Amino acid sequence: MINLENIIRVYHVKFDTSQSLFMGLLSDRQQQLLDWLHTRRLVSITEIQEHFSVSSATAYRDARVLIQAGFAIKASEGLKLPLPPGRLRQEGQCFYCGGMTNERTVFQIQFEDGSQGNACCSHCGLLAVDRPDVASALASDFLYGRMVNVRQAAFLVGSRVNLCCDPSVLCFANEVDAASFQSGFGGQVCSLEQAIVQLQALMRLKASGGG
Numbered sequence: 001m002i003n004l005e006n007i008i009r010v011y012h013v014k015f016d017t018s019q020s021l022f023m024g025l026l027s028d029r030q031q032q033l034l035d036w037l038h039t040r041r042l043v044s045i046t047e048i049q050e051h052f053s054v055s056s057a058t059a060y061r062d063a064r065v066l067i068q069a070g071f072a073i074k075a076s077e078g079l080k081l082p083l084p085p086g087r088l089r090q091e092g093q094c095f096y097c098g099g100m101t102n103e104r105t106v107f108q109i110q111f112e113d114g115s116q117g118n119a120c121c122s123h124c125g126l127l128a129v130d131r132p133d134v135a136s137a138l139a140s141d142f143l144y145g146r147m148v149n150v151r152q153a154a155f156l157v158g159s160r161v162n163l164c165c166d167p168s169v170l171c172f173a174n175e176v177d178a179a180s181f182q183s184g185f186g187g188q189v190c191s192l193e194q195a196i197v198q199l200q201a202l203m204r205l206k207a208s209g210g211g
C-alpha cells in the first residue's frame, strides 16, 4: 500500500513539505492529527492517545511519521509545529525561500511560540507575515540599516533596484525616504497591508506572463 509511512520506511527519506503532494499520503488519522496540531501547536503523546482512542505505540508511530515527513518537530513529550511554512532552515538561510539572508535586506518575524524566522528580504517576509501565528516583525531599513517595525515602515514594491527576490520589495523607515527612492527607481510606495496586496498582484501578473 502506498502511504507516507511506507515510503519513509522504504526510502529513508525526509520530504520537503513544500511539496504538499505528500499531504495526500497521510492516513486519515495522521491527517487529522496534523490538522489538530495546527490548531493546538503543541500536542503530547498522551493527548494523541486520548483524542484518537489509540494505544501509545500507535500514537508514537503517527507522531513519528509527521516528524519524519517534516510536518512536525519533536517536543519534550510529543509534537509541535515547525517554523512556517513547515520547514526548518539552517542559520543564514531564508526560512521562506531557502536563499541566503543578509543584513542589508533581512526581515525578521517573531512567532507567538517565541521562535524567530529570518527572511532574506521583504519579498519573502511579506509573503509570510500575515500568518495568524506571527507576533511581530522587524525589517532592515534599506538606507540606514536600522531595524524598523514593519507596521510603521513604508515599502517600495516593484522598483528597479533588485538585490534579492523578484519582484523587489525594499523597506524604509518612513514614506518620505521611500518616495525619494521611488522618484529615481520606480515602484509603488505602500504600507505593510498595501505592500502584501501589491506584491501578490505583481506575482500573479508575472505568473500569467504579463508585466
Ligand SMILES: [Zn+2]
Pocket (backbone or CB within 6 Å): 094, 095, 096, 097, 098, 099, 119, 120, 121, 124, 165
Ligand atoms: Zn527568501
Ligand SMILES: [Zn+2]
Pocket (backbone or CB within 6 Å): 099, 119, 120, 121, 122, 123, 124, 164, 165
Ligand atoms: Zn529575498
